[in-house]
Amino acid sequence: MKQIFLYRDPRDIVVSFVYYIMNDFQDDPTYSYLAKCTSQKERYLSDIKGMDLGIINYPNISKWLEKFMGWREHTDVHVVRFKDLIDPELQRRTVSSLATFIFKGQKGVDL
Known part of the structure; x- marks a missing residue:
């Protein structure tokens, strides 16, 4: 497939x-942690480094991305790249x- x-x-x-959590999804477990940060930079660094939320351990960005790189x-x-889709x-x-990529090899599709 x-x-x-x-x-x-x-x-x-x-x-x-960080924007999404702080503005649109305040029910997320990371909201309380990020809301306690004293600056936007601190919020970004929390997401980059990971957050220990007690019951939930939110991984650092590198570890989180690792799951998908394979x-x-x-x-x-x-x-x-997302940027290639929005760059005119x-x-x-x-x-x-x-x-x-999607249609290659399909009958009736002329590329």
Whole structure:
């Protein structure tokens, strides 16, 4: 089965995660921990280094990302950088590459 592995720059992941938790998902277990931080930088560093929440141990960003990196090596996985999908100069080539990966070898599809 073909799969698409879409990834982001880890710095963008950290910024998005902290923003999402602080503004849209205050029921998340990390909210209380992040809310106690005295600055945005401290929140980012907490996400980067990991958080010990007592019952739950939220891993550091490197350990969290490690779970997914092996996917890049599979032949049935097409790797796409998120930034390439939103960059006007790279978008067409990226979408074309995705279409080729998805439809290659299918009858009735002319690439």
